[in-house]
Amino acid sequence: MWRILIDEKRCVDCGFCRTVNKCNSPEICVLCFSCVWACPYMARKAERVYEKPEEIKVFIEGVKLTVPQNITVKKALEIAGIKVGVRPGEGVLAAPCRTGGCYSCLVEMNGEPVRACVTPVRDGAKIRLYQNDAPLLRIIHGPEPHMVGGKGTPWWVKGKRYIEVAIWAAGCNLRCPQCQNYHVTYDNSSEPVSPYEAAERLTAARIVYGVNRMAISGGEPTINRRWLIEFFRELRRLNRDRKARLHLDSNGTLLTKDYIDELIEAGVTDIGVEPKGLKVDTFMKITGVKNRPLAQRYLETAWNAVEYIVSEYSERVFIGVGIPYNRAFMSFEELWGIGERIASIDRDLQVVVLDYFPTFRNRSIKRPSVGEMLKVKRILNDAGLRTVIVQTSIGHFGPEDDYLI
Numbered sequence: 471m472w473r474i475l476i477d478e479k480r481c482v483d484c485g486f487c488r489t490v491n492k493c494n495s496p497e498i499c500v501l502c503f504s505c506v507w508a509c510p511y512m513a514r515k516a517e518r519v520y521e522k523p524e525e526i527k528v529f530i531e532g533v534k535l536t537v538p539q540n541i542t543v544k545k546a547l548e549i550a551g552i553k554v555g556v557r558p559g560e561g562v563l564a565a566p567c568r569t570g571g572c573y574s575c576l577v578e579m580n581g582e583p584v585r586a587c588v589t590p591v592r593d594g595a596k597i598r599l600y601q602n603d604a605p606l607l608r609i610i611h612g613p614e615p616h617m618v619g620g621k622g623t624p625w626w627v628k629g630k631r632y633i634e635v636a637i638w639a640a641g642c643n644l645r646c647p648q649c650q651n652y653h654v655t656y657d658n659s660s661e662p663v664s665p666y667e668a669a670e671r672l673t674a675a676r677i678v679y680g681v682n683r684m685a686i687s688g689g690e691p692t693i694n695r696r697w698l699i700e701f702f703r704e705l706r707r708l709n710r711d712r713k714a715r716l717h718l719d720s721n722g723t724l725l726t727k728d729y730i731d732e733l734i735e736a737g738v739t740d741i742g743v744e745p746k747g748l749k750v751d752t753f754m755k756i757t758g759v760k761n762r763p764l765a766q767r768y769l770e771t772a773w774n775a776v777e778y779i780v781s782e783y784s785e786r787v788f789i790g791v792g793i794p795y796n797r798a799f800m801s802f803e804e805l806w807g808i809g810e811r812i813a814s815i816d817r818d819l820q821v822v823v824l825d826y827f828p829t830f831r832n833r834s835i836k837r838p839s840v841g842e843m844l845k846v847k848r849i850l851n852d853a854g855l856r857t858v859i860v861q862t863s864i865g866h867f868g869p870e871d872d873y874l875i
Contacts, residue, residue, distance in 0.1 A: 473517055473519050474503075474514055474515070474516055475516075476513055476514060477514070477515060480513035484511065487505055487514075490653060490656060490657050490658075491504060491569065491657065491658050492658065493505060494570060495590040498590060500540050500542045502568070502569075502570075502587060503516065504568065504569040504658060507569060507645060523539055523540060525537065526539045528546055528591055528593075528595045528597060529595070529596045530546065530547065530550045530552070530598075531597075531598055532598075535549070537550075539591075542590060543587075543589045546591040546597070547563065547577070547599075552599070554575070558574070558695040558724060558729075566643040566690075566694075567640075567642055568587045568588075569641060569656055571608075572609075572641030573585060573662055574641075577600065577604075578597065579596070581596075588658065604696075606664050606696060607663065609640035609661075609662050610663055610686075611654050611660075612635075612638055612671075612672075613637050613671055613672050613674075614636060615675070617630060618633075619633055619636075619683065619685065620634075620790075621743070621744055621820075622717050622718065622742030622789065623683065623717065625820055625859050627683075628859075632679045632680070634681055634683035634685055635675040635685070636684070637668060638654040638686070638687050639654075639686060639687070639689045639694075640688070640689050641655065641658075641694070642655045642689045643723060643724065644746075647758050648756075648796070648827075648830055648831070648835060650826065650830075651688070655689045665700035665701035665703075665704055669701055672686075672705060673708040676709070682715055683717055684714070684715065685717035686698075686719070690723075691718060691719075692718075693724065695732075699736050702736035706737030714739075715739045715740055715788075716740070717738075717742070718733065718741050719742040721772065722743035722744060723769075725772070725775035726775075727774075730775060738787065739788065740789075741788075741789050741790075743779070743790075744772070744791070744824075745769060745773050747769070747794075747800060747808070748807045748811065750762065750766050752804060753768070753769045756794060756799050756800075776815060776819075780819065789819065789820070790820040790821070791812055792821075792822050794824050795823050795838065796827075796835050796837075797838065798834075798836075802849055806853050808850075809855050810854065812855060813854030817855060818856050819855070820859070822861065823843065823846055823847070823858065823860045825837060825862055825863070840862045843867070844862075844867065856869065
């Protein structure tokens with residue numbers, strides 16, 4: 471067994487655990503580890519306790535079982551032999567974020583939908599798995615207008631006016647220590663919405679700001695597949711005009727061929743994919759994924775997604791590739807290799823380099839200077855890429871700014 475302790479030396483009383491990533495079981499710790507992963511100052515830690523827990527009775531799909539008390543519904547399901555996967559479609563139930571934000575792991579307990587990953591199992595609880603009838607819910611932030619957009623926003627529309635409205639979906643399958651949007655990623659306390667509500671809000675924002683582009687980012691939007699597909703279907707239904715652009719930004723780790731096909735059929739017109747490096751070691755350092763085979767699988771899926779979209783949908787879909795850069799986790803040599811790999815797919819593919827800055831749990835890194843980011847741009851150009859945009863502390867530099875380097 472384990473218990474969660476608070477390291478008073480690290481805790482700065484930032485309030486994150488009271489306002490964003492709230493404990494779903496404050497009266498008893500059920501070892502969901504959500505607070506451990508979400509604490510920006512790593513003040514929560516797990517300690518093994520050598521005690522035999524009390525046992526309780528539960529009913530899973532009508533079968534009576536004995537399980538330890540003070541565990542999550544997810545753990546009870548696993549004890550019952552039900553496989554809970556990380557990727558959508560993997561296992562009987564998917565629990566990719568394990569912090570409660572994505573709502574992928576909804577099950578029914580005593581007649582009510584609950585998130586299996588953070589909900590305590592109760593004595594006598596009656597639990598059943600949904601059969602394609604689970605409520606479609608997800609925590610989102612926004613909508614908000616943007617002047618720049620994301621990885622999948624064409625560089626020539628980026629400017630000094632609003633060009634896009636976006637929402638951000640909570641929950642992620644990665645654990646990036648320098649998560650650039652951790653207030654969204656680890657939010658498990660905001661009220662969730664249906665894909666229809668999200669599409670209506672984004673459509674209304676499009677009208678208010680007079681734009682044609684509507685985007686979803688995260689967190690990681692793709693970890694709740696049913697919600698995301700329905701969201702884009704509804705967004706397309708509400709925006710049937712030819713000017714409407716439906717944009718997905720993703721880390722690409724779950725974008726299998728069939729998933730990409732389904733997204734494009736649902737109406738997606740622009741996709742941004744961000745492979746986190748070229749080497750598995752780099753991917754693991756950036757993402758915090760400690761399971762090497764899983765990291766390898768995630769990285770290959772992201773690169774395969776780029777190749778598949780370009781080969782099968784280049785005439786229907788605009789694709790952009792994101793590269794996270796900071797000297798703390800990526801060398802110029804690897805950056806060159808990334809450039810060569812993208813150039814081998816399509817030299818004209820849009821590439822957006824994000825200058826990762828110190829935040830969340832990695833406050834020791836330094837934000838790359840403007841000069842360093844221009845050097846990054848030159849390296850990628852020299853590797854054969856023709857459409858490189860770099861994000862800097864003073865704005866973006868695109869292909870039209872190549873004279874600077």
